[in-house]
Amino acid sequence: MIHLEDTITAMATPNGVGAISIIRISGNKAIDVADSIFKGKMHITDANTHTVHYGKVVDAQNNFIDDVLLTIFKAPNSYTGEDVIEVSCHGNPLIGQKIIDLLLEKDVRIAEPGEFTMRAFLNNRIDLAQAEAVIDIITSRSDASLRGARNQLDGLLSNSVSILRNSLLDTLSFLELELDFSEEDVEFVAKDELLKKITLIIKKIDELLNSYRFGRVIRDGVNVAIIGKPNVGKSSLLNYLLKESRAIVSSTPGTTRDVIREEISIDGVLFKLFDTAGIRLSEDIIEKEGVRRSNEAIVNSDLVLFVNDVEQGYSEDLYDELRQLTKEDRIITVMNKIDLSSKSDLGDGIKISAKTGEGIDNLIDQMKQSTLGSANYSEKSAIVSNIRHFQCLCSARNSLSDAIVSVNQKYSGEFIAVDLRNAADFLGEIIGEVTSEDVLNNIFSKFCVGK
Ligand SMILES: Nc1nc2c(ncn2[C@@H]2O[C@H](COP(=O)(O)OP(=O)(O)OP(=O)(O)O)[C@@H](O)[C@H]2O)c(=O)[nH]1
Ligand SMILES: [Mg+2]
Numbered sequence: 045m046i047h048l049e050d051t052i053t054a055m056a057t058p059n060g061v062g063a064i065s066i067i068r069i070s071g072n073k074a075i076d077v078a079d080s081i082f083k084g085k086m087h088i089t090d091a092n093t094h095t096v097h098y099g100k101v102v103d104a105q106n107n108f109i110d111d112v113l114l115t116i117f118k119a120p121n122s123y124t125g126e127d128v129i130e131v132s133c134h135g136n137p138l139i140g141q142k143i144i145d146l147l148l149e150k151d152v153r154i155a156e157p158g159e160f161t162m163r164a165f166l167n168n169r170i171d172l173a174q175a176e177a178v179i180d181i182i183t184s185r186s187d188a189s190l191r192g193a194r195n196q197l198d199g200l201l202s203n204s205v206s207i208l209r210n211s212l213l214d215t216l217s218f219l220e221l222e223l224d225f226s227e228e229d230v231e232f233v234a235k236d237e238l239l240k241k242i243t244l245i246i247k248k249i250d251e252l253l254n255s256y257r258f259g260r261v262i263r264d265g266v267n268v269a270i271i272g273k274p275n276v277g278k279s280s281l282l283n284y285l286l287k288e289s290r291a292i293v294s295s296t297p298g299t300t301r302d303v304i305r306e307e308i309s310i311d312g313v314l315f316k317l318f319d320t321a322g323i324r325l326s327e328d329i330i331e332k333e334g335v336r337r338s339n340e341a342i343v344n345s346d347l348v349l350f351v352n353d354v355e356q357g358y359s360e361d362l363y364d365e366l367r368q369l370t371k372e373d374r375i376i377t378v379m380n381k382i383d384l385s386s387k388s389d390l391g392d393g394i395k396i397s398a399k400t401g402e403g404i405d406n407l408i409d410q411m412k413q414s415t416l417g418s419a420n421y422s423e424k425s426a427i428v429s430n431i432r433h434f435q436c437l438c439s440a441r442n443s444l445s446d447a448i449v450s451v452n453q454k455y456s457g458e459f460i461a462v463d464l465r466n467a468a469d470f471l472g473e474i475i476g477e478v479t480s481e482d483v484l485n486n487i488f489s490k491f492c493v494g495k
Pocket of ligand 1: 272273274275276277278279280281292293294295296297298299300301320321322323380381382383384396397398399400
């Protein structure tokens, strides 16, 4: 249940020792409650919005708890749109907890995870896609994902979706008008005009859908499995990419047994590298388990670097195995150890030496190309990066396809109207114009308490 009338509080900073901790209070009692535990030069009930006040927090017996700075944001100009107080105290969890305990004695309750942001949404400070961007901003681990989340919080996706939805609602209202006059057989919307409009909206939805692959890569990074037979130089390649000697390299085949996970950033995009055990038939229990984990890494990867030793040649049989576990366009074939080879024909694939570094730039280009493609999105492009948004767009698109069938089959306007209404509702779900409480709870429960 959503209780907007409660005043809520939580630590807004991580639990632990730091220079300062911040406690947030939001709701219509926030200012009164804060005033009741605060001794400063003036009562903060008399203070202006967006002002900071120095003073002491004291308990009911006037015992000193800490000296603090208290910041006031009066509704509606606050994060949640309600009266908000932020108390900055010394960064000792004991102090923060004492202050929260004092507040809890005063008809204030602890906030649920994400409840501050949920209130910002319910009070129309931000829409749902923007609220989801807040969690992405907090959890982003690469420059690219941070930029993507910022773009979403700035409303680029929301605007695109709103424009499409409004244009659908416009069309729908004409159609409904026509239905009202159905007796008189007037046509407010010419059917070919209607088809044109729907087709145009589908095209725009497709553009958004197409941005998802890019958006997901930007947001979540790219899982890259380094796969190959034993001793081909997988761990050497990992080390070269990381510019450090992370994995053990040796001339003994079967050196790597477990999956080693490391991250690199290429052009601000996070690539999560998984160095794996060389794949071969083995009776050794540990090695067998290693191979099982290698296969798991393949299944979970967006990209497979299929490493071969040029001297031993390309392993056709392993490629066939790979193809059982992943799609062809996810596999980059790499021919390693070119420094050792005097062959003139080194076969297909990207030729590298994990020892000298030759060809690695090429490989990196190919990794970028395979995941980002020729995507040419600017800072101002609306990009879909969230699977929920992607699914809503797919559903909207399906409803619009149904609408086109209805028009072509000359079904009554009511059928077309239902399809258009569905499409508009699916678009509305993205920005939270149409949303169930379950969806909201599901989204906001992923937040941390205090956000
Ligand atoms: N000359 C040369 N040697 C290489 C190159 N890459 C790897 N090696 C050598 O090949 C041997 C195996 O390298 P690793 O990186 O351990 O191979 P791996 O594929 O991880 O092997 P496993 O973990 O056993 O599956 C080591 O002796 C490396 O020094 C290369 O490009 N050139
Ligand atoms: Mg290895």
